[in-house]
Amino acid sequence: MIGRYYRRRTERRRAKREGLEFDTTPIADLSFNLLIFFIVTASFILRQGVFLSLPSSSAGVVRVDEKRIVDITPDNEAFMLGGERLGRDETIAVLKKKKAEDDEVIAVIHMNRGVRYERLVDALSVARESKILKISLKDTMGFD
Numbered sequence: 001m002i003g004r005y006y007r008r009r010t011e012r013r014r015a016k017r018e019g020l021e022f023d024t025t026p027i028a029d030l031s032f033n034l035l036i037f038f039i040v041t042a043s044f045i046l047r048q049g050v051f052l053s054l055p056s057s058s059a060g061v062v063r064v065d066e067k068r069i070v071d072i073t074p075d076n077e078a079f080m081l082g083g084e085r086l087g088r089d090e091t092i093a094v095l096k097k098k099k100a101e102d103d104e105v106i107a108v109i110h111m112n113r114g115v116r117y118e119r120l121v122d123a124l125s126v127a128r129e130s131k132i133l134k135i136s137l138k139d140t141m142g143f144d
Helices: 003-018 024-040 088-101 118-131
Strands: 067-073 080-082 084-086 106-111 134-139
Touching: 003 088, 024 084, 067 118, 080 088, 080 118, 084 088, 088 118
Parallel strands: 067 106, 106 134
Antiparallel strands: 067 080, 080 084
């Protein structure tokens, strides 16, 4: 009699275990919804930066009137422009004035040794904010 009781009890446990299933459909639906959401929202992120059009290797020499050239030399705190040391806002104001005088103005950025790289990016940003479209980089560091 005790044997029957234990057999019935174990049979009931087996029946309960076999009847339990984990439904993965809601988890799969949630995963796909999250995947679609991140793909759609990632496409709305705009990349900002300074885009340069570099000359080809077959480009020739370009002659430019020196009146159109504006030399910008960034240092670690400010910008040297026409022999004057100017802050960022002052530099933008001067460059906007030059741009208003001559639409074909060219900014030549001179980088010296010991100046942080971020100052070059800042100089490019200043030229962009001033609406100057033609920018040239001059190697004054003495690299080979």
